[in-house]
Amino acid sequence: MQIRKFRGVDVRATLDAVREELGEDALILETRRSASGGFVEISAVIEIDEPASGKYSPGKYASYETSSPKGHSPKGHSPGGSYNAGLQSGSYGSQYISEEDGTSHVLRELRGLKDFLSVISVRDETQGGKNFLRLEQEMDKSGIDRSFIHDVLIRTITRAAEAGDGTDIDTLRSRLKSAVLGEITTKNPISDSGQTVMALVGPTGVGKTTTLAKLASIMALKKKKKVALLTMDTFRIAAVDQLRRYADIIGVPVSVAETPEEVQRLLREYKDKDLILIDTAGRGRGDTEQMQKLHALSELDVKVKFNLVLSVNTRDAYLYDTVRRFGGVNIDSITFTKLDESPEFGPILNTVLYSGKPLAFFTDGQRVPEDIEAASSKRLESLFLLN
Ligand SMILES: Nc1nc2c(ncn2[C@@H]2O[C@H](COP(=O)(O)OP(=O)(O)OP(=O)(O)O)[C@@H](O)[C@H]2O)c(=O)[nH]1
Ligand SMILES: [Mg+2]
Structure with missing residues (x-):
């Protein structure tokens, strides 16, 4: 002793x-x-x-x-x-x-x-x-x-x-x-002026593609911005179709890029766009190939912001593990999805404390584009039962 x-x-x-x-x-x-x-x-x-x-x-x-x-x-x-x-x-x-x-x-x-x-x-x-x-x-x-x-x-x-x-x-x-x-910062990663290129990254099935479609729809249809979609998710057969369907409904172009070099070429093609959203494959932990691709994306001439998409319906340990896994790319902000499915929201605060990253968006349902909102102090207060 x-x-x-x-x-x-x-x-x-x-x-x-x-x-x-x-x-x-x-x-x-x-x-x-x-x-x-x-x-x-x-x-x-x-x-x-x-x-x-x-x-x-x-x-x-x-x-x-x-x-x-x-x-x-x-x-x-x-x-x-x-x-x-x-x-x-x-x-x-x-x-x-x-x-x-x-x-x-x-x-x-x-x-x-x-x-x-x-x-x-x-x-x-x-x-x-x-x-x-x-x-x-x-x-x-x-x-x-x-x-x-x-x-x-x-x-x-x-x-x-x-x-x-x-x-x-x-x-x-x-x-x-x-x-x-005071421990939480929020930010809107989509600039009002100038171009934003943002990749949605995160584990499988958290809602990356749905969130991307919500953002594309709001920015293109409500805010009248010029939007284009790219997808690097060629891993799942239906993934490209899923994004194409959204792109057709919203009326924005969509391209498939297998490699970071193709992303670079397409970004040049889309240089007149206000917002380019990049969908990525959600693969399991230990997928080093996927992480290498994302890392290469972070080294392109054009600045790509990485928004880490996480489901609130997840254990703290797995959320922390995911933050660590994506530590190889500089995560710009975090989006939490599936707030409608969770009885508690502490994991949001815990992840912010753990990662030190700002919160960007919350999603609380499957409807596109309705079920998304910018992360705000007011919403955080109610989530953490502080009012
Ligand atoms: N309840 C609820 N379901 C959601 C929300 N966001 C997405 N979903 C659903 O979650 C499922 C997976 O969504 P996707 O957008 O395909 O998820 P993903 O992260 O792109 O999945 P992969 O590409 O396979 O990694 C779909 O059934 C969505 O409708 C949300 O905020 N709440
Ligand atoms: Mg997807």
């Missing part, structure tokens, strides 16, 4: 250090804030004869392994880092098996409890205890990463107390809203 003390600027960063150093099995003995409030000290213990690796991570309660590079990530675990290598060697599959097992479930619960206990002393100092719990439960229902919930709640309650704002629920909720929304 080994007892270690860790110091950091806040609970989350310090817990990150504990996990990184001692692994997921470390037991938190005590969390203490310095008298000046300047730092947090955590005492943790680890059985050294047990494996200290994150056997069950990245799981819902073990999110320190998979946090954001934008200030929430432990060293070496950012997208494309050493953690990625671990996944490629096959630990990803075993995580699913272990999470189905009852013992692991109890362990995960215990870990959640440990994390909760570790923040209680900080929480009590702020006299916002009851409200802390209530807001925590509300956010937890949305599927928001627990370590982030603790972090943002502690920050919110501490700041409210410091500012002499009081810790009533409405004040806290309003501060919490700003704190959460």
Whole structure:
């Protein structure tokens, strides 16, 4: 057994250090804030004869392994880092098996409890205890990463107390809203002036082609922009037909490009267009050929923006894995689809925290073009039950 003390600027960063150093099995003995409030000290213990690796991570309660590079990530675990290598060697599959097992479930619960206990002393100092719990439960229902919930709640309650704002629920909720929304950026990747070339990339079946058709339809028919479609998806027999049908209905040209060189040639042909949308094949993980093609696309003379399309109906671990997989191209923004099919929207926030990328669009149905909207703060507030 080994007892270690860790110091950091806040609970989350310090817990990150504990996990990184001692692994997921470390037991938190005590969390203490310095008298000046300047730092947090955590005492943790680890059985050294047990494996200290994150056997069950990245799981819902073990999110320190998979946090954001934008200030929430432990060293070496950012997208494309050493953690990625671990996944490629096959630990990803075993995580699913272990999470189905009852013992692991109890362990995960215990870990959640440990994390909760570790923040209680900080929480009590702020006299916002009851409200802390209530807001925590509300956010937890949305599927928001627990370590982030603790972090943002502690920050919110501490700041409210410091500012002499009081810790009533409405004040806290309003501060919490700003704190959460402050972590998220949104952007419209389609320029109002000048040309935009945007490729929709992502896993199989998430809704890339449907989203592309929605965008093409709105831009061509409602906004009267000159739009052209390209597809690099020659992998699936019906894929070209699917896009052609949309292009015919919308009344925009569509071309097939098997290689990045053909894309380059077609982009020259379409130089008068305002918007060129590129559909790509959604292939499984480990498809290096597809990733090489996308990488080559990112090196063309013309700037291609990559919009990563993800379905909200997906486990956090798989979303993070996808972000890492597409780390080879510079993802410009993220679109979340299938909001109509999901009971919780925390994965959206978790992915933004993990990737540090802005959100572009949300889709919530199959209708083209109706079921799409630009990602906005207002919508985010309602998704995360913050209003
Ligand atoms: N419920 C719901 N279904 C959607 C949404 N977006 C797309 N779909 C459906 O999801 C299915 C797959 O959509 P596609 O657009 O073909 O997905 P894709 O990512 O292009 O698929 P691949 O090209 O095979 O990788 C279709 O049945 C779509 O109608 C959405 O926001 N909500
Ligand atoms: Mg498709």
